Amino acid sequence: MKRVHRVLMAVTTAVAVLAAPTAALAVSGEPDRAGLQSGLDEITAESAVGALMEVRDVDGVWRGTSGVSELGTTRAVPAHGRFRMGSITKTFLATVTLQLVAKGRLHLDDKVGTWLPGVVPNGHRITVRQLLDHTSGVPDYRRTLPMPPTPEFLDNRLRTWSAAELIQRAVANPPTVEPPDSGYAYSNTGYLLLGKIIEKATGRPYGKEIERRIIRPLRLRGTSVPGTFPRLRGPHPHGYVPVQRASGRHLVDFTVMNPSLFGAGGEMTSTTSDLNRFMAALLDGRLVPGHLLDEMKTPGVKDGTYGLGLRWQDTACGVRVYGNDGDALAYQAWSFTTEDRRRQVTIALTPDFRGDPDDAVDALLDKAFCD
Template sequence: MRIQIAISAAVLSLVAATPAPALASGSDPAKLQSTLDGVHRAGMPGAFAVVRDGDQVWRGASGVADVRTQRPVKPGMRHRVGSITKTFTAAAVMQLVEKGHVQLDAPIARYLPQLVPGERGRKITVRMLLNHTSGIAEYIPYAFPSMIKYPSLPDMSPKSLDDNRFKHFQPAELVKLGLAAPAVGKPGGSPGVYANTNYVILGQLIEKVTGTKAERYITENVIDRAGLRHTEFPTGPRVKGPHSRLYESMFGLIDPPRDYSVYDMSWAGTGASLVSTMDDLNRFYGKLLDGEIVSQASLEQMQQAVPVISQIGERIEWGLGLLKVEIPGCGTFWGDVGSVWGAETISLTRADGRRQLSVALNLVRWNKPDSSGRPQPHPIDAALETFKQQAICADQAAR
C-alpha cells in the first residue's frame, strides 16, 4: 500500500461535498473557539486558525505547541505549510508566462532537455506539470525507502524519516527518482495523478528561465508582491520565529508521536517546503483570487480544474496550482491542503473572496490502520469537520 505523504486522508475528507449544518451566525467567536477546542479534545495536541468573514477576522488557538512543557499554541505562529507551496510556485510560473518567457503548452524539453530527456520531455508540457497530468511518478517513496519496503502499513518502518532528518537533497536528484519510477499515466491523460516531482521540475524551470534560484525568484515576485511578512523558504532545518513542535504519528507506527520540527526540507523543495502563518495564507489567497499576484487571464488558466487522483487514491479537482472545492450549501472554494512531517495546513478561500479559513495542525497521520492496513476514522476527523463547517459554511447557513 502506498503511503500518502502530502495530504492526510482525514484532512482531505474536509473538502468532501458535505452539506453545511444549520448554524446561527456566520462569525460567532464563541462557536469558532468551541469547535476548535473540540479538535484539541479529540486528540490534536495543538491547532490554530484565522477565519475571515467579510471585514471580520477571528484568530484562535487551542491546545499546546509542546506536549512536554505544555507551552500553548498561538494564532500567529509560523508553520510548515506543505503543498500549499505549490500555489506560490504556480503563480511564479504564470508570471513568466505573462512575460512571454514560458509557454504553457510548450514541451518541458524546450527549457530543460537534460533534466527531462527523450520522448517524455517532448510530450510533457508546462501545463501538464502544473495540473499533475504529466504521468510522472511521485519521488517521495523512493527518497524515503523504508516506507515502501513492506506491502502493508503495520509492517512499514519510519526509519527513513530519521535517516533523512539532516540529509540535503538536490532538486535534480529528486526529479531523477521520479522519472526512474514507473510512469503513472500518459502525458496529458485523464485523470491526472498528483506528484511532487512535477513541482520540483517547475522550480528548475524557473531557475533556467530567470537565472535566479527558484526560492529567491518566488520570494521576490510572489511572496513580497503579496506583502507577506512571515512567509519564507527555510534556509536551514529549523523554523524561524515562534512555532510549534511538529508531531508525526505515521498511522500509529510512531507511538508516542515524534517531533520533526527540526528537519532539512530540501526533500520538499518548491513543491512543499514553505513556512508561513495563517494570516499570511489568507492574505496571499485573497490577493491571488483578486488578480493582484497574476493577471485575470492567468488566474482563469489557474482555475481550469481537471480531475486528479490524490496520493490517497481519491479524486480531487486540481487547476494550475489550485485545489477546487465544491461544498453544497457553502459555495466554491479555492486554495490547497498541505502536509509535511508533523505539520498539516488547510487554506480555503470562497470564490467571492468574502470567506476564508487557514488552519494549522501539529499532529499528522493520526489514523491507525485496521487489520487490512487501511487507516480508520478517528475522533479528530469529525471534530475537524465540525470546525471547518463552522469556519467556512456558517454564514451561508445563517442566510
C-alpha cells in the first residue's frame, strides 16, 4: 500500500509526546556523512518513532538509526532490523513477471481475461502491462476496507484475506480509468491479479517464485514473503497505527498482523542492506534482460514517473534515481539507486503520524545522492 499515511495524520499531542525520540545512533565508524544522521534525526523529531538508513557507494557503507525501537523504552532501532516494505514488493513481483516474459511463459500484451477468465469484468481489455504500470483502471481494494484511524480496522489484524476475496471486493466498483491505458490510477488490486497470473504461468505461488528467482540467488537473508505469518522474524523496530478512541487518537502497536492484507502488492519484509542489494542487481541487468529493464523504466503515461513496477525521481542535483517506495501502514520504506549503480540508498521508518515525512525523506535522499 502506498502513501496511506496522507490520511492517517494529526494524532493527539499526547501521542506526539510519547513518540519523542531518544538520542540518535550513528552506526558507521565514521562521522556523520554529509548530514545524513541529522537528516534522520529530523524525521524522528517530527514524524516517526524510529528510522534506519543504509547508503552504499564507492566510499563504502554508511548506516544510521534514530529514535527508539519501541515506544515506552530507550532501545535503539536495530541497524540491520527487518521491516515491512509495503509496495516495494511490487518491484520484486514485477521482476518475476518480466523474467517469465523473457522466457516466453507470458507476454506483456496478454489479456487478463485470458489468464484469469471471468475474474475481472472487462478483463478481455486489460493487459499484463497495464497491471504493471497502473493504467488498467482496476479499482484499488483497500478503498473498500476499514482503515486507520477507525477502530474497526483492528478487528481484522489477524484475519486471512484471500486474493480472490480482495479482488472481488475491488471489481464490484466501477473502473478508475476508462478505457484501460487512458490514464494512471494506482491499484494494489492489479498486483494481486499479477500474483494470480504468475501462479497460473508457473504452477507455483508467486511467493515461491520470488524466493526461487530473487531471494535465494541474491542471498537476501533478511528478506521474506511471509504469506499469513504475522510476526517479523529477527530484530526489528515496532510499528504503530493511529486509532480513534473515545479519549482521542492513540498509537496502537501493529507490528504483529496478518500480511495477507497486503498480498502480492505489499506483503514482503526486508532489511536496508537487502533492498540495496536487490535494487543494484536489478539496475545492473542481472535479474531481467536489458530490453525488459528498459520497459520497466518506461512510464505508463506521458511524463509519468512509474513504469513496470519501478519508480524514479530526480534529485535536487539532477541525478535520476530508480527504485520504489512502500507504505505498509505501520512501516514506510524508500529504496533507490543511481542508474550507474554507484550509490544505493534505503530508508525505513515507523511513522507516528504527527506529520507527513515525505518532504523530509526527499530532502534526506537529496543529501545521500548529491553530497
